[in-house]
Amino acid sequence: MKAIELRDVEVAFHERGREVRAVRGVSLNVEQGEVFGIVGFSGAGKSTLVRTINLLERPTAGRVLIDGKDITDARGAALRGIRRSIGMVFQGFNLVGNITVGANIRFALKAGGWDLEHWAGRTEELLRLVGLNDKATSYPADLSGGQQQRVAIARALANNPRILLCDEATSALDVETTEGILDLLRDINRTLHITIVFITHQLDIAKRIFDHVAVMEEGRVVEQGATFDVFSAPQHPTTTALVSRYLDVALPEQIAPDLPEGTLVELKYRGDAAFEPLITDIARTYDASISVLHANIEYFGTRPIGVLVVLVAGEARRTGEALARLRSRVLGYRVLTRAGKDDRR
Ligand SMILES: Nc1ncnc2c1ncn2[C@@H]1O[C@H](COP(=O)(O)OP(=O)(O)OP(=O)(O)O)[C@@H](O)[C@H]1O
Structure with a gap:
């Protein structure tokens, strides 16, 4: 079953009288329970495309379907519900710095409408899931980059999302920490059956966790398929360039x-x-x-x-x-x- 379906999605920005077509007629399907990767060089339109999935960016044209339901025109309470069912993590973690780790998570629980009586238990459960049971009272600045990203993942999972969007989630981390985060995401994907969409320009990440991959260039998806097939026999020059950089x-x-x-x-x-x-x-x-x-x-x-x-x-x-x-x-x-x-x- 398709968790996400994008049909001919376009996103255009208008900047000082100039039109930037960041996403140009992209169609793709992400199956329920898979890890779907989007790769491409800087400026290819990856972030903009992924942000249409939770309507942080509204498509200029085309349709976005989640679990078979067309959400493109959702507003108000329906839009808030969709955003709750789709968690997101970013390269820069985006934690609130002047409150504790626990408070960062409670923030998401409050936004998700959880009753106060469940906050403590749920916070503990989420921190245990990401391996940080003892950090509830720490402040983000006292944690390593990898730990901060774990908190961001816990927060993104607070409202039991069915989909997790990861935008360069490991790009700010060193190799070993990246491996830990990728293992955590794979575990979450397998045990909680959460569909993951992961943007990266690093092939060593792609090869570790992606089931399927789409390659973007100038707003278009130029190649997509099973990760091994795409990278072992690239058809498009952009894919060849990505693979060559990595394997040569x-x-x-x-x-x-x-x-x-x-x-x-x-x-x-x-x-x-x-x-x-x-x-x-x-x-x-x-x-x-x-x-x-x-x-x-x-x-x-x-x-x-x-x-x-x-x-x-x-x-x-x-x-x-x-x-x-x-x-x-x-x-x-x-x-x-x-x-x-x-x-x-
Ligand atoms: N809010 C915006 N206003 C105007 N132009 C934008 C906006 N957001 C993105 N763009 C432009 O759209 C294009 C695609 O940007 P996007 O961030 O989606 O690419 P990307 O592949 O994610 O790149 P990176 O890997 O560097 O993050 C770029 O030319 C960018 O400058």
Whole structure:
């Protein structure tokens, strides 16, 4: 079942007589219970698009459906109800600084219409869920960035939302803290069955938790699908650029000039296919020498994408045939120059 459906959504801003079309005719479906990612470079329209889901940004055109119900024109009490059923967390945490962690959460409970008698119990329950049971009386400034984001997540979950929107929720955090927050979000997604929409420009986040992903560029969704499929065989130049930035191998320049003669090639392949036998086979068939200089496997969810850098040497014509054969068997093929700079073919 679809938790979120966007149909031909447009958002235009008017700034000093100029129109900015931040979102241009975006249609996408987010299934109930999944983690859906939106990736793209800065200014692509990701935040604006996600803000249409809870109508923080009202579409200029198009429709927004939540659980099959068209909410595009909701106002007043109906709009407040929708906002309560959709939690949101931001890069900058957005906690109120001069009140305690507990008070920040009670704020959300009050807005959600909870009876006073349930506030204490619910606050404790939420803080326990995010692993901060002992922090109710602390102030946000006394917590680490990761802890502050945990409070923001607890607050966003206060009113039992069915959907959680995360806008660059880990971008202000270091790698280890990010991992903790991503694990927490995955747990919340699995145990509470909350659908998550997560914006990021970082592929290492995308590969860890997204089930499906949409790639945005200049207000449009240029590619979408299952995360592994999109990133293992990108179709659009923006996706290719995102993946390349993440997966490309930079050989240390000092070893490159010392390498023996031959062609240096970077290969990308779906890591579930056994690749080593193929290399041995090609080397034997074309009487070429193929040495593996670098091998790396990156997991997207449970599925791997492999990156290899090989040096192919031998008699020129046979080597050319070996390279052509290799190229026909991989997802990505790139000839590297000795200085480590690429020479795209
Ligand atoms: N309130 C606004 N008024 C005018 N223009 C806006 C407004 N909000 C966003 N924009 C413009 O819309 C475009 C998309 O912005 P948006 O923040 O949605 O992109 P983004 O992909 O989330 O970028 P980032 O990753 O940098 O946050 C940008 O050109 C931005 O300047």
